[in-house]
Each structure stands twice: as C-alpha cells, then as structure tokens.
Amino acid sequence: MAFQSVKQLLERAASENRPLWETILEDDIHSQNLKREDSLNTMRYFWEAMKTSVENYHPDDRSNSGLVGGDGEKVRQANRRGILFGGDFFNEVITEALKVSECNACMKRIVAMPTAGSCGVIPAVLVPLVKERAISDESVIEALYVAAGFGQIIATRSSISGAEGGCQAEVGTASAMAAAAVTHLGGGTGLMCSYACAMALSNLMGLVCDPIAGLVEIPCVQRNVIGAVNALSCANMALAGVEHKIPADEVIDAMRAVGDSMSSDLKETARGGLAGTPTARIIVRELIRKNQFHSEH
Amino acid sequence: MKLFDIIGPVMIGPSSSHTAGAVKIGLVARKLLGETPVKANIKLHGSFAMTGAGHGTDRAIVAGLLGIRPDDERIPDSFDIAHKEGFSFDIDTTHIPNAHPNSTLLTLEGDHGKKLEIVASSLGGGRILVSRIDGITTNFSGDENTLIVHTHYDRPGHVALVTAALAKQGINIATMQLYRRSKGGQAVMVIECDDPIPPELVEKLTRMEGILKVTYLNQEKK
Numbered sequence: 001m002a003f004q005s006v007k008q009l010l011e012r013a014a015s016e017n018r019p020l021w022e023t024i025l026e027d028d029i030h031s032q033n034l035k036r037e038d039s040l041n042t043m044r045y046f047w048e049a050m051k052t053s054v055e056n057y058h059p060d061d062r063s064n065s066g067l068v069g070g071d072g073e074k075v076r077q078a079n080r081r082g083i084l085f086g087g088d089f090f091n092e093v094i095t096e097a098l099k100v101s102e103c104n105a106c107m108k109r110i111v112a113m114p115t116a117g118s119c120g121v122i123p124a125v126l127v128p129l130v131k132e133r134a135i136s137d138e139s140v141i142e143a144l145y146v147a148a149g150f151g152q153i154i155a156t157r158s159s160i161s162g163a164e165g166g167c168q169a170e171v172g173t174a175s176a177m178a179a180a181a182v183t184h185l186g187g188g189t190g191l192m193c194s195y196a197c198a199m200a201l202s203n204l205m206g207l208v209c210d211p212i213a214g215l216v217e218i219p220c221v222q223r224n225v226i227g228a229v230n231a232l233s234c235a236n237m238a239l240a241g242v243e244h245k246i247p248a249d250e251v252i253d254a255m256r257a258v259g260d261s262m263s264s265d266l267k268e269t270a271r272g273g274l275a276g277t278p279t280a281r282i283i284v285r286e287l288i289r290k291n292q293f294h295s296e297h
Numbered sequence: 298m299k300l301f302d303i304i305g306p307v308m309i310g311p312s313s314s315h316t317a318g319a320v321k322i323g324l325v326a327r328k329l330l331g332e333t334p335v336k337a338n339i340k341l342h343g344s345f346a347m348t349g350a351g352h353g354t355d356r357a358i359v360a361g362l363l364g365i366r367p368d369d370e371r372i373p374d375s376f377d378i379a380h381k382e383g384f385s386f387d388i389d390t391t392h393i394p395n396a397h398p399n400s401t402l403l404t405l406e407g408d409h410g411k412k413l414e415i416v417a418s419s420l421g422g423g424r425i426l427v428s429r430i431d432g433i434t435t436n437f438s439g440d441e442n443t444l445i446v447h448t449h450y451d452r453p454g455h456v457a458l459v460t461a462a463l464a465k466q467g468i469n470i471a472t473m474q475l476y477r478r479s480k481g482g483q484a485v486m487v488i489e490c491d492d493p494i495p496p497e498l499v500e501k502l503t504r505m506e507g508i509l510k511v512t513y514l515n516q517e518k519k
Contacts, residue, residue, distance in 0.1 A: 110310050160303070
C-alpha cells in the first residue's frame, strides 16, 4: 500500500531507521511484489532515458504545429555569449528544461515525470547538478526514489492531471518532486525534503492549465522552466534551514481544494487563461487553415 | 498509484493521453484482430478529433496498428512505414455519442480477411478502455489476458460452456462481464484471465454451437 501522507512516510522511515529513499523503495516493491534489483534497474533505466532525452535535442526540430522548438538552443547560445544573468549553472537549468520539453512537443522520446507535459522539470535540475557536483548515478537513483515517493503521495491525496487539478497538479507536482530530490542530494533530512516539497507546491498553487489549441506547447514548454527554477530555490531554502509553516500534507490537500474550485475553463480545456486570449484565437484559426486543428463537430 | 506511474513511462511525446494512449489503442486493436492489419478506417472523436493532428494522435494510432510500441522513435514516421509495408488507412473525424472525449472508432481488416470494429478511449496517463467491439458494449483495459466471446443468441448455457472450457485448461478468471444487444439477441462475454489464453482453446470455442466469433488478447511476458 502506497503512503497516504508525508507524515506517514517520515514516521515509517524514522521507525525503521532507514533513509527516506529506501523506505519508499521497500514500500513499493512490497506492494507491487517486485524484486529490489528489478526496481533499481527500472529506475536506472529511467535515469539513462532522461539523460538521452537531453542529448537527443536538435535546435532545428519543430512541433507539428510549428509553434515550438529551438528555444533551448537560444538560451544556451546567449549564455555562451555572456549576455545572460545568473551564471552558467542557472542558465543550464533553463536550457535543459526548454530542451526536454521541446523534445516532448516534437514527438521525441522523453520520460513522463509525473506527466509528459511536465517532463522537463526533473531532468533540468538533475542533469546540470550531476555535472557540476560530480554526483554519482547511485545518488541520483536515490534522489529519484525520493522524488517518486513525494509524487506518489501528491497523486494519492490530490491529482497529477492538468484536466483535474490545473497546471499546479502537473508542473507543480514535478517541481515539488524535484525540490525534494535536490534537498536529498544536498544532504537534507526527510523533514527538510518535506519542507522543500511543501514550499514548491505552495509557490505554484493555483497555476492554471491553459494550453493554446489544447496542445502541450504554449505555455507548457516555458512552464517547465519555472518548475525547475522554483524547485532549486525551494531546495536551497530547505537546505539552509528555512522551514515551511504548513505541513506538506496540508499543502497537498489545499492544492486539491484549489483544483476542485477552479473553473473547467482553466483545466486543460483550452478555453481560459492564455488559451482564451485574442492572439491564441488567431493562432487556432491559423492551425485550422493548416489542417493541424479541427473545430468541434 | 505505483511508483513507476509517477516516474515513467518512457514515451514519445507530446501527450500521454493523445500520443502514448493512442499508440496503445492501436496495439490492442492489432492484437484483438489477431492478424496483421492491411486496411484501416480511423475515425477520431472529441479532443482526439480537434487536437489529434497537433498531438500526433493520427500517427500514434497507425504506429500501434503496425505493432510499434509507445516508446519507439519511429512513431512520427508511421505513415511512411505503413506505406512501405502495404498497410492502407484513411483518417477522418466523427462524433460518437456518449463517448469519452479522447476516443476513436477503428474498422480493421487483416491479412487473412478477419474484420474488427472497435471503439476505444484514452483515459489519461497512457491507460485505455475498449468500450465497443463489433457494435456491442464492452469495458476492458487491455492490460489483462482477455477473452471475448460473441454468441448468436443470448441463451442459457453459453457462459457455463465457456467457463468450463477455461476451468479445464486451469485458467483462472479475474473478471467477467456480459453484454447483449437485446434480450435473446446477440451477446458478448468479456473475460479477463490471470493466465494467457491458448490459441487451441480459442479454436475449440470457435467451433462450439451458437458461438459467432472469439477474439482474444494475451499480454507479453515481462
């Protein structure tokens, strides 16, 4: 049985005197009747697939609609020219988030985490971090269990679907998962991971799902950047000892309540938010002309 | 939800429902046909119809029908592959009353002349539901070994016949559903089993009196 709350997860880890990631791993292999080695191999395979998804990026790729592509390369080039703020690491995170999300929009292979639309957040944080700090693959695998454990609780108590809970449920969840993973890599305790998760979700609470023409392109690709940058900020705060006054479980429940009270126009129906703007309507008309979009029967 | 539903699957973008789920619908339809499809009519409904081109839903369904899996990088090129393999298809939009927004109606023909018509929906996260086979309502995910038996008439004894044949082979039934067009009319049994369904059993059932058509779907061994 998967964990129903962050509290339950932290208590179990404490009572078993095991690190958080191992508690999450053990719980899953018992409830799914898996072998420990098989689970670890699957996670390793996902990590390899994440790294490959970054490498497979090509600056000339465009999505079917032609709306998305090439932006990751723009940021990378601009950073090389030294015209951007925030240093190499920060800009690499932005670059990777764009690259992976653009790969997704361009029908390339990605790892859904938790969804395809939010697939750029976790690799955007982990890939540059591993390079900068020479972190071992084994440590990253541990961090991915931490991420998955928090994601699982969010999925159980709230939702990881934009159609159900808005973008807060997709990019918000990915950001919370990434924040917990980075906190773990920084040597943070389970409680610190839970603070990072709570902060990341709180910061993106209420984020609407408003894809133009219903496509996983605008604003999804750029939202992955905010998910990644937010994750790092929250992990840094948690590692510095900053606490979050509202426990993670209550934040997750609040996120669900916010999602429930959101108008359906703001939940993946391509009616509200950016999708409802005059320019978005012009884009849709153009897509209909190019046979990339069909109006309803 | 399982841990590897949160991290994973590895898939071709951009959407787990409109792309990965669509590939799976094609794959399940191909397995249900039980032959290599040579001809297909693909009708897209709802959000599949509206945003299918942008999401590559059309290419994803064709890829699945060709036996290509959701993480295969050839998905965007499925139309060309179909052309090379002599698989002809046409794609159109439609309205299927009361269907889930991400649904498709597939009419297939196999290389040995078998025909199949199904309605399937993509429910999100790559999960699917087959909601109609050859005009009769069904409700199964395609994640289990599934036996589908169509009978000429809705009469006593057919269920006993089929379940006895399964029991004799030592196959355990996980779930079972019964549907019919009308009282006494054509009926269908959908039986999800813990074990794969041997083709000999299907052959035997096909020859039984009153049975119109037997379709089955076995899971690949992990």
